[in-house]
Structure formats: C-alpha cells, structure tokens
Amino acid sequence: MRAFAFALILPIAGCALPRSPGSGDISTLDLDFTAEAHDDGATTVVEIHVDSPVGDVRFTGGDRLTLTAGGSGRPLTVVEDGDGIHYEASFGDADGDFTIDLLRPHDRSITGLAFYMPPSFGLAAPDIDADGPIALTWNAGDGQRYTSTVAIQGDCIEPFARALSKDTGSYTVLPAEFSPRGAGGRCPLDVSLERASTTSVEVNEVLRIGSLYATTTQARRVRIAWGP
Amino acid sequence: MGTLKWWAGIALGAAVCGCGGESAPPTTESVALDLLNLTADVKSNGSVILASVKLFDAEYQSVTVAGGDRLLLTAGGVEEEMVPFDGDYIEQIATSATDCAIVLARGDGARITSEFPLPPPFALYAPADPASLSAPFTFTWDADPGEHETRIEVSSPCFSLIQRSLTGDPGTYTIQPADLALSTASYAGTCDVDVVVTRLWARGVIAAELSPSDPVFTSQVRTTRFSASP
Numbered sequence: 001m002r003a004f005a006f007a008l009i010l011p012i013a014g015c016a017l018p019r020s021p022g023s024g025d026i027s028t029l030d031l032d033f034t035a036e037a038h039d040d041g042a043t044t045v046v047e048i049h050v051d052s053p054v055g056d057v058r059f060t061g062g063d064r065l066t067l068t069a070g071g072s073g074r075p076l077t078v079v080e081d082g083d084g085i086h087y088e089a090s091f092g093d094a095d096g097d098f099t100i101d102l103l104r105p106h107d108r109s110i111t112g113l114a115f116y117m118p119p120s121f122g123l124a125a126p127d128i129d130a131d132g133p134i135a136l137t138w139n140a141g142d143g144q145r146y147t148s149t150v151a152i153q154g155d156c157i158e159p160f161a162r163a164l165s166k167d168t169g170s171y172t173v174l175p176a177e178f179s180p181r182g183a184g185g186r187c188p189l190d191v192s193l194e195r196a197s198t199t200s201v202e203v204n205e206v207l208r209i210g211s212l213y214a215t216t217t218q219a220r221r222v223r224i225a226w227g228p
Numbered sequence: 229m230g231t232l233k234w235w236a237g238i239a240l241g242a243a244v245c246g247c248g249g250e251s252a253p254p255t256t257e258s259v260a261l262d263l264l265n266l267t268a269d270v271k272s273n274g275s276v277i278l279a280s281v282k283l284f285d286a287e288y289q290s291v292t293v294a295g296g297d298r299l300l301l302t303a304g305g306v307e308e309e310m311v312p313f314d315g316d317y318i319e320q321i322a323t324s325a326t327d328c329a330i331v332l333a334r335g336d337g338a339r340i341t342s343e344f345p346l347p348p349p350f351a352l353y354a355p356a357d358p359a360s361l362s363a364p365f366t367f368t369w370d371a372d373p374g375e376h377e378t379r380i381e382v383s384s385p386c387f388s389l390i391q392r393s394l395t396g397d398p399g400t401y402t403i404q405p406a407d408l409a410l411s412t413a414s415y416a417g418t419c420d421v422d423v424v425v426t427r428l429w430a431r432g433v434i435a436a437e438l439s440p441s442d443p444v445f446t447s448q449v450r451t452t453r454f455s456a457s458p
Contacts, residue, residue: 148406165388165409172404176378176396 022060026052028108029204033100035115035214040221041122044069044094048076048087056084062105069117070094095120095218110203115214118146118195123220130186130227133172138193138220140169146197146218154226156180156187167195186227194219255294256332259285261340265439268432270328270344270446277303277328277346278320281310286439290315296335303328324349328446332435344432344446347376352425352450359421359456361386361410364402367423369450371399376429384456386411386419397427418455425450 034049046067050057058078059065067074067089074089100113121139128134136150148167152160158179164171195218203210256264269280279301283291292312293299299310299317304325310317326346331339350370359365378394380401388409392401432444 164406166406168404168406170404171406172402174394174398174401176394176398177392179395 021052021054021057023057023063023104024061024106026054026057028102028104028110029209031057031102031110031203031210033113033203033210033212033214035098035100035212035216037098037115037117037214037216039093039095039117039120039216039218041093041120041219044091044117046074046089046098047079048100049084050087056086058085059102063107064103066101066103068099068101070096093120098214098216100212110210113201113203113212115199115212115216116145116197117216118197118218120218121193121195121220123191123193123222125191125222125224128224128226131175133174134189134191134224134226135170135172136191136193137170141167141195143167146195149194149196151192151194152178152189154187154189156182156185157189189224189226190221191224192219192221254285254289254291256283256291256297256334257295259291261437263439264291265441266330266332266342266434267441268330268342268344268444270330270346270432270444272324272326272328272346272349272448274349274351274448274450275324276320276322277301277325279310279318279328279330279344281317281330282315283317293317293332298333300331300333301328302331307331332438340435340437342433342435342438344444346446347427347429347431347448348372348374349448350425350427350450352423352452354423354452354454359454361408361419361456361458362405364404365421365456366400366402367425367452368400369425371397372427373397374429376427379426379428381424381426382421383424384419384421386421386456418457420453421456422451422453 030052032051034051035046037044037046046069048067065076065087067076069091074091076087076089079086079088095117097114098117102110119141121141123136123138126135143166148164150162150164150171150173152173158181160178197216199212199214201212203212263286265284267282271278281299285291301308301310301319301321303321304323304327306321306323308319308321310319326349328344328346330342330344333339350372352369353367355365355367376397378397380392382390382403390403390407426447426449428445428447430443430445432446434441434444
C-alpha cells in the first residue's frame with residue numbers, strides 16, 4: 001500500500017525523468033550518435049540524434065555540437081518534435097567526409113567523428129520512345145564505399161529497382177523488365193539513381209563505449225515521358 | 229496370469245497380421261478421382277520433352293499408381309509409360325512437338341487426360357562477337373509476341389549469378405558491366421559464361437475428373453555457353 005502511494009506521488013511531484021535530459025548530467029562515454037543525411041543534388045539535409053541511457057540529449061552548460069561538411073561548418077538547429085530532440089542542418093550539394101565534433105568544457109570532447117557521403121553526380125534524362133530501352137547516364141564513380149541502385153516508378157508499372165554491382169556511369173533498362181500495374185500501357189516515369197553508404201564506428205575504440213551509426217544517400221531523380 | 233496370456237496373444241496376432249493401426253499407402257485405386265491431385269513439371273529443350281508428375285490425395289499423401297492403372301506421357305504422337313522415381317513419376321520423349329499430355333489410363337480402359345501444351349519453341353544464340361566482361365554482351369533468341377514470361381539466368385565462375393524476369397519477349401538481352409559482380413579469385417584468363425533462357429506460360433490444364441487445380445506452368449528451356457575475356 002505504501003509503495004502504491006509512493007508511485008502515485010512521484011509524477012505529481014514532477015519527479016519523472018525528463019525526456020531530453022541536459023548533457024551536463026551525462027558522461028561522454030554514454031553518448032550514442034545516429035546521423036542521417038540526404039542530398040538530392042540541390043539540398044543536403046542532415047539529422048543528428050544523440051541518445052543516452054536516459055533519453056535524447058539536450059546540449060547545455062557550454063557543450064557544443066558542430067557539423068562540418070564539404071570543408072565548411074554547417075549550423076545545426078535544435079528540433080523538438082513528438083519523437084524527442086534532434087539536431088538538423090540544411091545546406092547545398094556536398095559530398096565526402098562529414099564530421100561531427102562535440103566540444104565539452106567539463107567532460108571529454110569528441111572530435112573528428114566522421115561519416116561518408118557518396119560523391120555528387122548528375123543524372124541525364126534520356127529521350128526514349130514507347131518500346132525502346134531506357135538508357136541512363138551519369139558521372140561514374142569508384143563505388144568503393146557506397147552502393148548504387150536504379151529505381152523506376154510510374155502509375156502504369158510496379159516499382160522497379162536494381163542494385164548495380166559497379167558504378168560505371170551508365171545503365172540501360174528494357175521496358176520488358178517492367179511488370180505492368182493495372183491496365184499497364186505507358187505513363188510518365190520517375191527514374192532515380194541513389195548512391196547509399198552506411199558508417200558504423202565506436203566513439204571510444206579502447207573502451208568500446210559510445211557509437212556513431214550514419215546512413216547517407218546521394219540521390220538524383222528525373223522524370224521522363226514514356227508514351228507512344 | 230491367464231488374462232496376461234490372453235492380451236499377449238492379441239498383441240502378437242495384431243503384429244503378425246499387420247493390424248498395428250497403420251493404413252496402407254493410398255493408390256490410384258483407393259483414392260476417389262475427384263480427391264486425386266496432380267501436379268506436373270513439363271519442359272522441353274527443343275528436342276526432348278521431360279515430364280515429372282506428383283500424385284497426392286486430399287491429405288497431401290503421395291498416391292501410387294497401382295492395379296491396372298498406368299500413368300502415360302504423350303507428345304508428338306508418341307506415348308510412354310511414366311516410371312516412379314524418388315516419389316514422383318518421370319518420363320521423357322524425344323520430340324520437338326509442343327503438344328503434350330499426361331494420361332491416367334485406368335484398368336477399365338478409361339483415359340483421364342491433362343493437357344500440357346508447351347510455349348512456342350525458339351533457338352538461343354550466344355554473342356556473335358568475342359565477349360568481354362568489361363563491355364556489354366548481348367545474347368539473342370527468336371522473339372515471340374505470345375503471352376508468356378521469359379526468364380534469364382546467366383552464370384559464370386567469374387561473376388555472381390544474374391537472374392532476370394521479362395514480362396514481354398524482346399528476343400534480346402544485354403548484360404552490362406554494371407551487372408557484373410566480378411569474382412577476383414577466378415578472374416584470370418577467359419571465363420565460361422552459361423546462359424539459360426526459359427519461356428514459360430500457365431496453360432497446363434488438369435483433367436476435369438481430378439481434383440480442381442490452378443493452371444500449370446510449362447516451359448521451353450534453352451542454354452548456351454560462350455567464353456568471355458576480362
């Protein structure tokens with residue numbers, strides 16, 4: 001009975017743990033970083049989540065999170081929504097290593113936490129006829145640290161996707177490879193090529209505590225008229 | 229003690245006369261026709277039709293052809309009795325015909341015929357020029373506008389298996405360098421490349437006397453091999 005009363009009083013007294021605790025109460029070794037970055041050729045959006053055993057972390061008390069991309073510092077905005085708190089940056093086309101630094105006056109700082117954005121490229125919109133192949137061309141890459149996927153969507157076909165084994169800068173898709181949707185026929189198609197990369201590192205390699213997991217995509221989309 | 233002997237006698241008798249509760253395997257004589265299921269894999273390479281048939285009852289137990297019944301493969305005017313093999317019945321007929329049927333010939337002379345027409349035959353051609361794995365290579369076959377699917381499988385010790393499924397039948401397909409996940413260990417010298425093109429459709433119809441079934445796929449399969457340089 002006494003335990004029940006205690007449980008009842010705790011929320012009333014405001015003793016529940018905060019959803020986004022201040023960083024001053026959390027050791028650097030308890031921080032896990034998750035980053036997602038997407039570049040559509042015009043705009044790059046980066047979202048960084050910093051998690052701890054007691055929830056999303058709000059940086060306070062002089063702690064400062066920074067992002068460097070394309071050789072330039074990118075201002076981070078704090079975003080709070082129904083899912084918690086995260087940090088977001090938006091800037092133009094960029095590729096290569098993106099770097100997170102966490103500077104802490106009262107605890108260990110983290111610098112040079114890097115994740116990889118695949119190389120930027122341009123995708124050419126092909127001219128096609130109703131039955132001809134769809135020949136795509138783009139700037140070839142070395143494909144060493146990323147995967148490449150061609151995807152084609154339209155109202156008259158089932159979504160088509162093909163993972164490429166090499167990034168040669170060209171790929172041709174035959175209409176016969178599409179599965180018709182509904183009545184089939186011809187319709188405008190959205191053709192995209194996506195280069196994707198994941199990075200998974202330990203923040204402290206000696207203690208094996210703390211981590212960064214990042215997913216990045218460099219995607220281009222063109223719309224082509226596909227019809228008689 | 230007398231009662232014990234009595235029970236022992238019953239148990240011994242049951243074992244000797246095979247009354248242990250196990251029922252005899254189902255046969256074409258014991259299973260009602262409308263509960264007899266037939267599935268078949270019928271394919272042609274252009275010169276031989278190969279058929280594999282499985283019979284089973286409503287409880288998915290394999291059914292054996294027994295008594296005076298026989299299971300027959302007919303194609304191109306030839307009829308051969310199918311033979312049991314590893315739980316199935318198989319047979320082949322050397323013919324380029326596309327008419328094919330599986331017949332359950334009953335002891336009383338009745339013939340229960342399931343038709344398995346094959347898709348149009350075709351020839352498959354390897355790349356005309358010497359193939360290179362660093363450039364696109366194209367293989368071709370006789371296109372057909374009919375409503376069938378086309379499946380392609382390209383394999384080699386030098387790269388990972390490539391599989392494609394085409395809704396139509398363009399009669400040509402090109403493997404591009406971006407398709408090739410090269411295996412560096414076996415990538416010295418030339419590579420053998422095997423291409424299998426399968427034309428298939430769901431036009432097989434199980435005899436109305438048997439348990440109802442969806443249409444069954446039949447196929448024409450062609451293979452070719454060529455060498456490709458790095």
